[in-house]
Amino acid sequence: MTARTARQSLVHVASWVGGAGLLSLVALALLILRNPSVPVMLIGLAVVATIGLLLLRNPLAALLLAAFVLLLPPGDLRVEGIYMLASNGTVVAALGIWLVRALSGNETVKWNPTCLLLALYIAWGLVTLLWAPDLVEGRRKLIAWTFSFILLFLICNEVRSLPAVDRFMRMLSLMGWLMILCGIYTALFTDFVFGTRLKSFNMNENTLGVMLIMALPGVIWPVMRSDGPRRRSMLILAITYMLCAVALIALSGSRGGAISVGLLLLMLLFFRPARKWAVGGVALILCLFLFAPFLFDTLIQRAVEGDGGELGGRSVLWEASLLFMRDHLLTGAGIGNGPFRLHPYIASLTSEVNHRTDLPSHQPFLEVGVDTGLVGLIIYVCMIGSAIRSFVRSRSRWLLSPSCPDGYYLTVIGATAAYGSTWLKAGGLENHASLIVILALLLIPSLVQEADDRSAQEGGPWLSKRRHDRG
Numbered sequence: 001m002t003a004r005t006a007r008q009s010l011v012h013v014a015s016w017v018g019g020a021g022l023l024s025l026v027a028l029a030l031l032i033l034r035n036p037s038v039p040v041m042l043i044g045l046a047v048v049a050t051i052g053l054l055l056l057r058n059p060l061a062a063l064l065l066a067a068f069v070l071l072l073p074p075g076d077l078r079v080e081g082i083y084m085l086a087s088n089g090t091v092v093a094a095l096g097i098w099l100v101r102a103l104s105g106n107e108t109v110k111w112n113p114t115c116l117l118l119a120l121y122i123a124w125g126l127v128t129l130l131w132a133p134d135l136v137e138g139r140r141k142l143i144a145w146t147f148s149f150i151l152l153f154l155i156c157n158e159v160r161s162l163p164a165v166d167r168f169m170r171m172l173s174l175m176g177w178l179m180i181l182c183g184i185y186t187a188l189f190t191d192f193v194f195g196t197r198l199k200s201f202n203m204n205e206n207t208l209g210v211m212l213i214m215a216l217p218g219v220i221w222p223v224m225r226s227d228g229p230r231r232r233s234m235l236i237l238a239i240t241y242m243l244c245a246v247a248l249i250a251l252s253g254s255r256g257g258a259i260s261v262g263l264l265l266l267m268l269l270f271f272r273p274a275r276k277w278a279v280g281g282v283a284l285i286l287c288l289f290l291f292a293p294f295l296f297d298t299l300i301q302r303a304v305e306g307d308g309g310e311l312g313g314r315s316v317l318w319e320a321s322l323l324f325m326r327d328h329l330l331t332g333a334g335i336g337n338g339p340f341r342l343h344p345y346i347a348s349l350t351s352e353v354n355h356r357t358d359l360p361s362h363q364p365f366l367e368v369g370v371d372t373g374l375v376g377l378i379i380y381v382c383m384i385g386s387a388i389r390s391f392v393r394s395r396s397r398w399l400l401s402p403s404c405p406d407g408y409y410l411t412v413i414g415a416t417a418a419y420g421s422t423w424l425k426a427g428g429l430e431n432h433a434s435l436i437v438i439l440a441l442l443l444i445p446s447l448v449q450e451a452d453d454r455s456a457q458e459g460g461p462w463l464s465k466r467r468h469d470r471g
Helices: 003-033 038-055 059-071 083-103 113-128 135-158 162-189 205-214 216-224 228-252 255-269 272-291 293-305 314-327 338-349 364-398 408-423 433-458 460-470
Strands: none
Touching (some): 059 083, 059 135, 059 162, 059 433, 083 135, 135 433, 162 205, 162 228, 162 433, 205 216, 205 228, 205 255, 205 408, 216 228, 216 408, 228 255, 272 293, 314 364, 338 364, 364 408, 364 433, 408 433
């Protein structure tokens, strides 16, 4: 038995023993509490443990499950009292499974500037707790940022080959279709009245458009990766998705979502390989206007009446945020404390929302600046910039690869621009899982290219030359 095999066996045995001990302690604690729901919780614990054992040899499946759970938008899709435990548990399980494989020598830790900058932002957020008035909110926000970091770190370490990208895109597509089905169900089988804003499963009306746009690359990806009859069937599914997405965004009355769709189609028109998607999208919108104009009644009404003002009522929040940052430029309010410290500034500009003491800046950069000051804002901007820089730098190399699907860059550029147009005036999305997905889509080309280069180096000069000749 080699030293590596012995170490792997020791790590696996230690993992089994440690996991069994932890489960026993949790079960014992539940029994001591004597809560009426203990039997149900014990059954859930047994189910989670069984799933964990099944996923132990498949860390990517554990990661995708965690990402899917984290992506579920606030609303009735999150079962109250269970979602927090499920989301935190799946993320911790995905990290634990990856760590077991890393300790056994099956995985190596890989870093990139985006992950490092995100870790640096969390470290600075921890420092801002020194002057944060509400430590509970600060800890809550830090935990949310930490889970976002774990998700991005695991994606960067596990989604490093085209088969892994296939599975990642499949998860995105599944999330997109779930949003479509929820929207259709709400529109057809509930008491929804056409002419009012569609609120699918009690989620924010603007969130629906954000999720549909974020999932678009996952829906288009199979079209890029297939040919023949399968490509035609995938193309039909993608067109159906776009048709439903446009209709649901129109019914939601989200002006930001409508702008995002228009921007996406406009950008794709300038790129010849993706022009067919833009033309198809425009044709779909025209058909909806001609044969189902009632779908756009809410959107047109909100645009004409200027509901909430030109910026949807955000101008006051943005002005108050800038005033606050002027007074607390370097330090900010302390991570998680921005909304509470911002309230007096909002009250000095308007009395309409005096009953609300939890209003955020409704703009990701301003939310970060109010929370963590100029230092945190610089780190945050650099984090996003590093992902964009990686995407731009990897283009010339990944496009030379024979396995690179045609149209990936154009699709991601369009989806990122469309997402950004809504994200820039959204609240609570500065560290949402959807942003982590966008960052991952920007980083994937460099991740795959790095893995290919490493494989070529391990295969020796002959394999490296062969790969170069194929490129």
